[in-house]
Amino acid sequence: xxxxxxxxxxxxxxxxxTGRTAAVHRARLRRLLLPGVCATVVxxxxxxxxxxCFLGLYVRPTSDDWCAAWKARDLGVLxxxxxxxxxxxxxxxxxxxxxLVYTGGLTGIKILPTVITVAFTVGLVLLGREFVRSLxxxxxxxxxxxxxxxxxALLYYAGTRSYQVLLWAPATISHTLPSVIGVWAxxxxxxxxxxxxxxxxxxxFVAAFLIAFAVGTLSEPFALVSGxxxxxxxxxxxLRPGPARIRRxxxxxxxxxCAGLVCGLAVLYASPGARWRRAQQxxxxxxxxxxxxxxxxxxxxxMWDEVTGQWAYLGAAAVxxxxxxxxxxxxxxxxxxxxxxxxxxxxxxxxxxxxxxxPVPVVLLGSFAVVAGLRSGYGPTGWTYARTWTSYLVPMxxxxxxxxxxxxxxAAARRPTARGGTRTAVGAGTVAAGCxxxxxxxxxxxxxxxxxxxxxxxxxxWDAQNARIxxxxxxxxxxxxxxxxxxxxxxxPFFTGNYARDWVAACASQWYGLERIHRP
Numbered sequence: 270x271x272x273x274x275x276x277x278x279x280x281x282x283x284x285x286x287t288g289r290t291a292a293v294h295r296a297r298l299r300r301l302l303l304p305g306v307c308a309t310v311v312x313x314x315x316x317x318x319x320x321x322c323f324l325g326l327y328v329r330p331t332s333d334d335w336c337a338a339w340k341a342r343d344l345g346v347l348x349x350x351x352x353x354x355x356x357x358x359x360x361x362x363x364x365x366x367x368x369l370v371y372t373g374g375l376t377g378i379k380i381l382p383t384v385i386t387v388a389f390t391v392g393l394v395l396l397g398r399e400f401v402r403s404l405x406x407x408x409x410x411x412x413x414x415x416x417x418x419x420x421x422a423l424l425y426y427a428g429t430r431s432y433q434v435l436l437w438a439p440a441t442i443s444h445t446l447p448s449v450i451g452v453w454a455x456x457x458x459x460x461x462x463x464x465x466x467x468x469x470x471x472x473x474f475v476a477a478f479l480i481a482f483a484v485g486t487l488s489e490p491f492a493l494v495s496g497x498x499x500x501x502x503x504x505x506x507x508l509r510p511g512p513a514r515i516r517r518x519x520x521x522x523x524x525x526x527c528a529g530l531v532c533g534l535a536v537l538y539a540s541p542g543a544r545w546r547r548a549q550q551x552x553x554x555x556x557x558x559x560x561x562x563x564x565x566x567x568x569x570x571x572m573w574d575e576v577t578g579q580w581a582y583l584g585a586a587a588v589x590x591x592x593x594x595x596x597x598x599x600x601x602x603x604x605x606x607x608x609x610x611x612x613x614x615x616x617x618x619x620x621x622x623x624x625x626x627x628p629v630p631v632v633l634l635g636s637f638a639v640v641a642g643l644r645s646g647y648g649p650t651g652w653t654y655a656r657t658w659t660s661y662l663v664p665m666x667x668x669x670x671x672x673x674x675x676x677x678x679x680a681a682a683r684r685p686t687a688r689g690g691t692r693t694a695v696g697a698g699t700v701a702a703g704c705x706x707x708x709x710x711x712x713x714x715x716x717x718x719x720x721x722x723x724x725x726x727x728x729x730x731w732d733a734q735n736a737r738i739x740x741x742x743x744x745x746x747x748x749x750x751x752x753x754x755x756x757x758x759x760x761x762p763f764f765t766g767n768y769a770r771d772w773v774a775a776c777a778s779q780w781y782g783l784e785r786i787h788r789p
Contacts, residue, residue, distance in 0.1 A: 302696055303595050306703035307411035310588060313710040314418035318386055320717050321425055321435045325382035327728035329735075332759040333439040334371075334378065335776035341371035343779075359540025362487040362533075366442050378438040385445055386421060392452035393417035397592065399459050400671065406596035406678070412588075419588040419706055420666045424448075424659060426713035427581045431720045432757030433656040440656040447484060447491035448663040454480055454495075454526075462518040470518070477522050478529040485533015489642055490660040494635035496530045498664065499523040501627055509621075556645055568652035569640045576658070582669065584709025589670035590702035593677025594695065625675075628668035636661040677702070727756050742781050750789035751777065763788060 330338055340349040346368030353364030370377035394417050398408040424445075425435040433440040454477070461473025485492045503523030506516055537543055554561050576582070639660055643651030680698055731754055738749045751774075753761035762774035768785075778786050 303591065303699050304411055306699055307409075307415045307591055307595065310415040310591070310703060310706045310710065311411060311418060313707055314415065314422045317422040317426060317710060317713055317717055318390075318418055320721060322383040322386055324436060324721060324724045325379050327724045328378050328382075328436050328438075329375070329728050329731040329754075330378075330777075330780070331437070331754070331756055331761060332773060334437070335773055335780050337367045337439065338371045338374075339776060339779040341368045342374070346372060353542060355541045356545060357542045358546050359537040359543035360443075360486050360488075361536070361540075362483040363443055366446070366487070367439070370438055370442065381438055381441060382435055385441060385449060389421055389449045389452065390414075390417045392449060392456065393420060395456055396452055399456065400674070401592070401596045404678070409592075409595045412592040412595040415706070416585075416588050416592050416670050419584050419710065420663075420670060422710055422713055423582055423585060423666055424662060426716040426720075427579050428655050428658065428662070429575065430655040430758065431716055432724070433759070434659060436720075436724065437656075437757055437759065443488050444490065444656050444659045447488040447495075448659055450480065450484060450487075451491065451495055451663070458519070458522050458526075461522055474522060474525050478525040478532075481526045481529025482533040482536075483529075485530045485535075486537050487533075488660070489534065489537070490639045490657045492530045492534055493638040493642065494631070494660045494664065496527050497635050497638065498631050499526045499530075501631055503527070505623060505627070550646075553645075553648075556641060561644075564649070565637070565641050565644050568644055568649070569637050572636065572640055572652045572658070575655075576662070576665075581709040581712045582666065584706045585666040585669040586673035586676075587702045587705035587709065589673025589675075590677035590680075590698065591673075591706065592670070593674035593679075594681045594699055594702070596674070596678070628664060628671070632661055632665045632668060635664065673702075723756055727754050730754055738781050738783075738786075742783060747784040749781065749783055749786055751786040752789055762786060 337349065340352055344352060346365060349368040349371075350361050350364040353359065353367075354361050357364070370381055394410075394413045397413040397416055401408045401413075425431055428434060430440075434445055435441065457473055457476060457480075461470055461477070464470050464473070481492075481495075484495065500523065503520045506519035506523065509516055556562075556565070636658075639657055640652050643654055643657060645651075647654060677698070680695055730752075734752060734754070738751065741749045751762050753763055755761045760773050762777050763771060764773060765771050768774060774786055778784060
């Protein structure tokens with residue numbers, strides 16, 4: 270009998286050796302389980318994000334695109350900025366970014382979805398790393414990437430206006446891009462208050478004011494939500510125990526952020542364009558009247574009924590559990606606790622209750638402020654403008670992810686039992702959380718399929734019609750036929766029977782260099 274056979278017979282005949290081998294296999298399986306689950310979630314959510322980026326190549330002008338495109342081409346970046354300030358709505362940062370996007374023709378609106386998703390993914394991963402480190406954890410790339418991609422997939426596909434949130438440039442500039450800016454502003458805040466150099470901190474404080482001013486003239490809904498969050502965080506920072514020098518830095522950053530928002534909103538509100546826009550609206554009761562507050566509360570309930578009816582948002586909490594299980598929160602405190610024979614969950618318990626509960630009032634009050642603003646600007650149907658919901662949906666998803674991470678961390682920090690019951694429970698929790706996160710991504714597939722079909726089909730029809738109209742314009746025509754190609758619940762030419770009030774048709778005519786267009 271050879272040596273290998275003898276060794277095999279020895280193992281089979283030795284129960285203790287067999288047990289050790291099985292234990293090694295189980296330990297290896299546990300080590301590979303979480304990375305495997307996270308990699309699966311990353312692949313599923315990443316595929317949805319990749320589809321959105323690819324669809325950017327098939328984006329074609331519609332609704333506000335027509336106006337922004339011809340103004341950026343004929344007036345330039347500064348010209349369209351001045352036009353927005355004097356005749357449209359006063360959103361100078363919004364106009365400036367629109368000018369940059371539309372300056373290159375259609376190239377900008379095609380690559381904008383990819384730019385946003387890449388910047389958002391990197392920002393969320395870095396923000397998650399800071400969150401994990403702040404709780405004494407060790408950041409892991411796969412769980413962080415899974416969180417970033419699932420949060421974005423839910424933002425783009427879980428709502429009722431996927432095309433507007435992800436692909437339509439006017440909405441992504443006004444309502445999706447501000448959330449990306451907000452994530453990077455949070456990273457700036459963290460590094461500003463921690464930095465040892467006074468000069469770097471001063472630069473960070475100045476940047477906070479300037480960025481907030483830009484946000485105030487970019488998106489009113491996001492300005493309201495971010496201002497509420499900054500005010501709450503600044504107040505907590507001021508009241509927290511500790512040296513005044515440490516408490517003063519985050520308070521000052523939040524104060525400057527709020528000051529920048531107020532200045533930006535004041536410039537927007539006082540602009541000629543905003544005054545003209547308010548003059549076009551019918552007279553309404555005051556927003557603070559009892560009747561209007563009741564109506565706004567009703568709109569707010571309708572909006573939350575839409576949001577809570579989408580169970581896929583639970584995927585944000587599920588992927589947060591994976592983050593908590595994989596990041597070993599409070600590992601130093603847990604190691605000390607084990608040596609002292611205490612609970613290993615000590616490292617996860619150092620967040621004050623006020624900090625844990627902070628996201629709840631911010632999201633609820635922020636969403637109410639968004640609804641109030643929409644009702645003031647667009648009337649009783651304003652709450653249905655779902656593209657604006659991103660201003661509070663991103664904080665909501667981040668909160669769900671954070672709560673899930675804390676739950677996963679507490680589960681991972683429990684002391685293993687002699688029979689390995691805790692390890693088995695953690696493994697089962699990993700599988701369950703991964704399945705829920707994966708199921709939420711799968712639930713978004715029909716929305717991605719519908720978006721793909723609508724976008725690609727419209728692009729083919731638009732390209733054919735565009736070639737025909739340009740050929741007619743080149744032959745000297747001043748009037749051409751245009752067949753409306755609606756998409757994403759957006760206005761197309763002839764959305765109204767009164768051509769004199771059809772601003773979409775007027776802008777499309779300007780884009781083609783025609784005097785007017787008509788139905789074929």
